[in-house]
Amino acid sequence: AQSVTQLGSHVSVSEGALVLLRCNYSSSVPPYLFWYVQYPNQGLQLLLKYTSAATLVKGINGFEAEFKKSETSFHLTKPSAHMSDAAEYFCAVKSGNNNDMRFGAGTRLTVKP
Amino acid sequence: KAGVTQTPRYLIKTRGQQVTLSCSPISGHRSVSWYQQTPGQGLQFLFEYFSETQRNKGNFPGRFSGRQFSNSRSEMNVSTLELGDSALYLCASSLAGAGDTGELFFGEGSRLTVL
Numbered sequence: 001a002q003s004v005t006q007l008g009s010h011v012s013v014s015e016g017a018l019v020l021l022r023c024n025y026s027s028s029v030p031p032y033l034f035w036y037v038q039y040p041n042q043g044l045q046l047l048l049k050y051t052s053a054a055t056l057v058k059g060i061n062g063f064e065a066e067f068k069k070s071e072t073s074f075h076l077t078k079p080s081a082h083m084s085d086a087a088e089y090f091c092a093v094k095s096g097n098n099n100d101m102r103f104g105a106g107t108r109l110t111v112k113p
Numbered sequence: 114k115a116g117v118t119q120t121p122r123y124l125i126k127t128r129g130q131q132v133t134l135s136c137s138p139i140s141g142h143r144s145v146s147w148y149q150q151t152p153g154q155g156l157q158f159l160f161e162y163f164s165e166t167q168r169n170k171g172n173f174p175g176r177f178s179g180r181q182f183s184n185s186r187s188e189m190n191v192s193t194l195e196l197g198d199s200a201l202y203l204c205a206s207s208l209a210g211a212g213d214t215g216e217l218f219f220g221e222g223s224r225l226t227v228l
Contacts, residue, residue: 043219
C-alpha cells in the first residue's frame, strides 16, 4: 500500500525566506504525487501534482516540487515566503492502479514578518 | 462551474445518535471520496464511490457507511455516534477511473461535533 511521510509538523520561516516542506513516499508501483494546501475552515486546494512527466513540477502561488525517485522524495519549495502562505500543507500519494489517495500528517507553515 | 458542495457545514449531535452528510460533486465527476480529518489522526480515507459502487474502503468500523446515487451525489452516514467521531468530514470528487492521474477536488467540509 502507498503512504507518505511529512517530516516536521511545524515549519516557521521569515517573510522572504526559502520555504522547504519535506515529503517522502512509499509505493510499490510508480506513484502519482500531490501537494495540497488548507487554509483555516476550508477544504484542500491543489498546489501541484507529479504524474510521471517532468520531475520538476511547478504549481500555483510560486510553489514547485521535485520528484526524486532515488530518494523517494517529493519536497515542496518556494524561493520567497509571503505572509499569505501561512497554512497547512499536505503531501499525498495515489498509485496508478488504485484511486484512493493517501495523505501525510500535514505540515503547518508559519510565516513571520 | 460549481465546486464540490457539502451540507450541512456544521452540526452538533449527541452520543448514540446517527448523522447523514451530503456531498454534491463537480458536474461530470463520477468518483466521490470521503475523508475524516481530526487534529490527532490527520486526514484518513473513509471510502470511495464510483458509479454507485463502493470501490475502495479505509479502516473504519461498520458504523461508517456511504452510498452514491445515479447523479453521482453521495451521502455518508455514521450510526451510534461516539465522542471520537467529532471531526471535519471532507468530500472530494474526481473525474474517474482507476489509473486516472487526476487530482481530487475538495469541498469545504462538514464539521461534526458529538457531545
